[in-house]
Amino acid sequence: MKxxxxxxxxxxxxxxxxxxxxGKFLTVINxxxxxxxxPEFGLLALAMMLAMMTGGIDLSVVSTANLxxxxxxxxxxxxxxxxxxxxxxxxxxxxxxLAIIASSLICGLMNGFLIAYVGVPPILAxxxxxxxxxxxxxxxxGGHGVTGFPDEFLFIGSGKIGIVPVPLIIFIICTLIVALxxxxxxxxxxxxxxxxxxxxxxxAGINNNSVLVKTYLMTGLLAGISSIIMISxxxxxxxxxxxxxxxxxxxxxxxxxxxxxxxxxxVSGVVMGVIILQLLQSGFNILAFSPFxxxxxxxxxxxxVMVINLxxxxxxxxxxxxxxxx
Amino acid sequence: xxxxxxxxxxxxxxIYLFLIIIVFSTIIASINPSFLTLENLFDLIKSSAGMGILxxxxxxxxxxxxxxxxxxxxxxxxxxxxxxxxxxxGVDNIFxxxxxxxxxxxxxGAINGLFISIFKLPTLIVTLGTLSTFxxxxxxxxxxxxxxxxxxxxxxxxxxxxxxxxxxRANGTSYGLSVYALILIGVVIFSWxxxxxxxxxxxxxxxxxxxxxxxxxxxxxxxxxxxxxxxVGFLAGIMGVMHISLLRYSNPMYIVGTELTxxxxxxxxxxxxxxxxxSILGTLLGVTMISILEKNLVLMxxxxxxxxxxxxxxxxxxxxxxxxxxxxxxxxSLTFK
Numbered sequence: 001m002k003x004x005x006x007x008x009x010x011x012x013x014x015x016x017x018x019x020x021x022x023g024k025f026l027t028v029i030n031x032x033x034x035x036x037x038x039p040e041f042g043l044l045a046l047a048m049m050l051a052m053m054t055g056g057i058d059l060s061v062v063s064t065a066n067l068x069x070x071x072x073x074x075x076x077x078x079x080x081x082x083x084x085x086x087x088x089x090x091x092x093x094x095x096x097x098l099a100i101i102a103s104s105l106i107c108g109l110m111n112g113f114l115i116a117y118v119g120v121p122p123i124l125a126x127x128x129x130x131x132x133x134x135x136x137x138x139x140x141x142g143g144h145g146v147t148g149f150p151d152e153f154l155f156i157g158s159g160k161i162g163i164v165p166v167p168l169i170i171f172i173i174c175t176l177i178v179a180l181x182x183x184x185x186x187x188x189x190x191x192x193x194x195x196x197x198x199x200x201x202x203x204a205g206i207n208n209n210s211v212l213v214k215t216y217l218m219t220g221l222l223a224g225i226s227s228i229i230m231i232s233x234x235x236x237x238x239x240x241x242x243x244x245x246x247x248x249x250x251x252x253x254x255x256x257x258x259x260x261x262x263x264x265x266x267v268s269g270v271v272m273g274v275i276i277l278q279l280l281q282s283g284f285n286i287l288a289f290s291p292f293x294x295x296x297x298x299x300x301x302x303x304x305v306m307v308i309n310l311x312x313x314x315x316x317x318x319x320x321x322x323x324x325x326x
Numbered sequence: 327x328x329x330x331x332x333x334x335x336x337x338x339x340x341i342y343l344f345l346i347i348i349v350f351s352t353i354i355a356s357i358n359p360s361f362l363t364l365e366n367l368f369d370l371i372k373s374s375a376g377m378g379i380l381x382x383x384x385x386x387x388x389x390x391x392x393x394x395x396x397x398x399x400x401x402x403x404x405x406x407x408x409x410x411x412x413x414x415x416g417v418d419n420i421f422x423x424x425x426x427x428x429x430x431x432x433x434x435g436a437i438n439g440l441f442i443s444i445f446k447l448p449t450l451i452v453t454l455g456t457l458s459t460f461x462x463x464x465x466x467x468x469x470x471x472x473x474x475x476x477x478x479x480x481x482x483x484x485x486x487x488x489x490x491x492x493x494x495r496a497n498g499t500s501y502g503l504s505v506y507a508l509i510l511i512g513v514v515i516f517s518w519x520x521x522x523x524x525x526x527x528x529x530x531x532x533x534x535x536x537x538x539x540x541x542x543x544x545x546x547x548x549x550x551x552x553x554x555x556x557x558v559g560f561l562a563g564i565m566g567v568m569h570i571s572l573l574r575y576s577n578p579m580y581i582v583g584t585e586l587t588x589x590x591x592x593x594x595x596x597x598x599x600x601x602x603x604x605s606i607l608g609t610l611l612g613v614t615m616i617s618i619l620e621k622n623l624v625l626m627x628x629x630x631x632x633x634x635x636x637x638x639x640x641x642x643x644x645x646x647x648x649x650x651x652x653x654x655x656x657x658x659s660l661t662f663k
Contacts, residue, residue: 057450118646119653121599123393123450124589128641131586135635143631247458250451260448292470296462302455306447 002257005312006272009255013276017283024286032165034278039171040233042274043226044242045249046178047219049270052253053182054215055195055262056115056122061223061249062242063133064107069227070137072100073146073237080150093153100224107133108220112213137239145238149231157232167229174225179267181218191215195262244295251302252277254309339596339648340608347615354622361622364493368503373572374617375506376565377584378610379513381591383558385609386517388597390554391534392449395585396438397562399460402581404430405566407468409576412479420481420567428563434460435559436552443551461582472577478570486571506568513561518606526550535602590637591616593644600652616640 018026044061051058075096080089107129114125159166182188190211193201202208231237256273258265284294355361380397387394404427411426412418434456441452475483489502521527529550532540541547570576595612597604616637623632 114642114646118650119656120642120645120649124593124599124641124645124649127586127589128638128645131590131634131638132642133638135632135638138631139635247454250454254451260451290466292462292465294462295458296466299455299458299460299462303441303452303459306441306451306455307445310445310447 002312003266003269003272006255006257006269006276010272010276010279013279013283017279021283021286030282030286034282035165035168036233037281038274038278039165039167040226040229041245041249041278042171042271043174043222043229044245045252045270045274046174046267047222047226048249049253049256049258049265049267050178050191050215050222051122051126051219052258052260053191053195053262053265054212055198056212057126057250057260058111058122058216058219059126059246060107060111060130060133061219061226062246063130063137064104064220064223065227065230065242066237066239067107067133067137068100068104068224069231069237069241070140070146070239071103072096072228073149073231074140075099076149076153077146086152089150089152093150096153097228100228101221104220104224104227105217106220107223108217109213111220112216115216116209116212134239141237141239143239145236147236149235154232154235157229157234167233170225170229174222175267175271178218178222182267187211187214192263195259196264247302248277248298251298251305254302254305340605340611343595343608343611343615347611347618350615350618354618354625357625358622365495365501368501368507370614370617370621371510372504372506373621374613375504375510376568376572377588377591377617378510378613379561379565379568380588381595381609381613382513382517382606383561384588385592385595385597385604385606386521386530386554387449387558388592388599389521389534389602389604390530390551391537391600391602392442392551393599394438394449394453394555394558395589396434396453396457396460397558397588398582398585399457399464400431400434400559400562401566401569402578403434403460403464403468403566404428404563405570405581406464406473406576406578408567409473409478409482409570410468412481413473413477418479418481420485420571423479423481423567424564427566428560431559431561431563431566432556433559435556435562438559439552439555442555443548457582457585464578468578470578472575475574478574478576482567482571483574485567486574506572509564509568513564514606514610521606526553530554531602534600586634586637586641587616587620590640590644593648594640596644596648598648598652599645603648 024030044065047061048058073096076092079092079095111126111129114120114129115122118125120128156166156170161169180188182191190201190206193204193206194208194211198208227237230242252273253265253270254260254273255276256265256269256271258270281294284297289297351361360366380401383397384394407430408423408426412423438453438456441447441456442449485505488505490505490508492500492502494500521530529540529545529547532543532545533547533550537547566581569581573580591612592604592609593599593612594615595604595608595610597609619636620633623630623636
């Protein structure tokens with residue numbers, strides 16, 4: 001039901017944009033720009049979604065992306081000298097990507113460990129790791145950006161295979177994998193059960209701790225992949241980049257029909273939410289809204305969507321259609 | 327008899343934090359002897375009073391089992407709006423500034439209260455949304471221009487310098503204990519009275535401890551929650567005016583971004599997010615520790631870049647300790663949470 005509503009909203013937003021701003025909105029350049037921003041943001045949204053499905057939240061996704069980006073950036077810049085041959089450069093790039101993936105898994109593991117085994121509530125755990133990861137990134141780089149990556153690496157961020165940009169391909173693959181995990185594997189089912197009712201899940205034989213750790217490992221991994229796209233797109237890594245994504249990630253997830261208390265949500269809903277947001281973002285850019293006004297709108301929209309969800313839930317409950325939860 | 331009393335004191339977690347502060351201060355004093363002067367102490371009180379007030383507000387919300395990250399936006403909104411109104415109207419009265427700032431604070435806090443207590447939406451997401459909404463609205467609709475010392479009404483500067491009493495140094499110059507200490511003490515006493523001696527206070531602890539039980543005990547959940555979010559807004563409004571008078575400068579981009587520091591101070595003081603546990607004394611000790619740490623990071627050879635790292639680390643360590651204790655207790659008593 002919620003997915004249908006999200007779909008209607010997406011089509012509606014597109015229609016409104018197309019009708020009122022035909023000149024600048026319906027251009028190839030505009031859609032290419034949208035397509036280039038969807039992947040890195042969408043991966044963060046998927047990461048946050050997984051955390052939310054378990055009834056938690058991961059406020060550290062952007063910090064994880066920052067820190068892993070720094071790790072990759074350092075490998076890319078410190079180990080490369082101009083005399084290197086093509087093969088060696090590719091090797092360094094692979095090393096950098098491995099560094100990013102490894103550090104993202106470590107970050108995720110830390111979150112998972114704190115939440116599952118120490119028993120820290122996800123809000124506070126990820127609030128703390130948000131500061132910790134960003135802090136480490138700042139200390140390593142001294143607050144400055146790291147730039148100057150090899151061209152072969154930049155292909156990830158700006159290259160195309162055919163007419164499709166590489167980041168979009170990566171995003172589509174990750175989306176399919178996440179959807180597969182959530183819908184067709186036992187881990188996915190466990191996540192949904194855990195989010196719906198942790199106590200019942202535990203008594204049903206699900207190893208809550210293991211599921212939680214795996215969830216946050218995936219969250220960290222997705223954030224790491226997002227940072228690969230991020231740094232290869234802008235050819236630099238500066239700690240502090242991307243913080244606006246945090247609020248908008250939560251917005252798209254809620255827009256996409258995920259229940260913040262956990263247990264319900266679809267990947268297609270989140271992807272549509274991401275698309276809606278990017279459509280709006282492009283519309284706002286065309287209308288030259290100030291970044292402050294946009295900040296206001298995103299916050300306002302989050303509140304609006306939450307209230308609308310509440311009204312819908314109340315309506316469904318009255319009609320007897322809502323699957324009630326204890 | 328003495329042994330039993332000492333044992334009882336050690337049961338409270340605040341004593342450990344107090345001891346850590348003593349140890350830490352001793353280390354710093356050995357590196358920098360001027361740390362232990364009265365003047366430095368007064369300065370510490372003045373500069374951390376604002377954070378202390380915000381921390382008390384956040385602590386009360388945490389007690390009720392909720393979380394509010396929008397208090398920084400409320401503080402800067404109260405500050406910036408009151409400064410602009412004073413400048414535009416030409417009235418140079420600090421009480422008017424407080425009135426405007428606190429009114430803005432209560433209004434914004436009421437918006438939080440509306441979504442949280444009446445619509446019953448999750449507290450973190452609501453306040454993340456209102457943080458963005460309030461700050462975005464302030465910058466988009468009120469303005470982004472900073473107010474420098476020259477353009478600032480005198481009442482702020484006078485207020486910032488007001489002292490309770492003054493002492494003179496050997497060379498004739500003077501220093502004093504700022505009125506900020508009085509305001510902090512006032513807020514502390516008022517909050518403490520509410521928490522300890524009113525039904526409202528009992529209700530806050532009850533909601534945080536076990537919401538369902540609180541409902542069935544007949545507490546007015548909606549009213550209590552609405553009150554505390556308005557109260558946080560009120561405190562944020564006070565802090566906003568204190569902040570502008572301290573800095574003699576107002577930039578609408580300030581204060582927002584310091585949420586993590588305040589949260590670290592509160593959780594360091596032993597308050598639990600599951601609600602129902604914590605004390606104002608603990609919160610104040612947490613603020614003291616964080617303030618001393620912030621001011622003396624440079625002394626320990628660490629640049630200000632380390633700030634976020636330490637704040638994050640403190641949050642993780644503090645929350646790990648209290649959460650693990652909670653978990654152990656939960657397992658022993660077979661409550662599944």
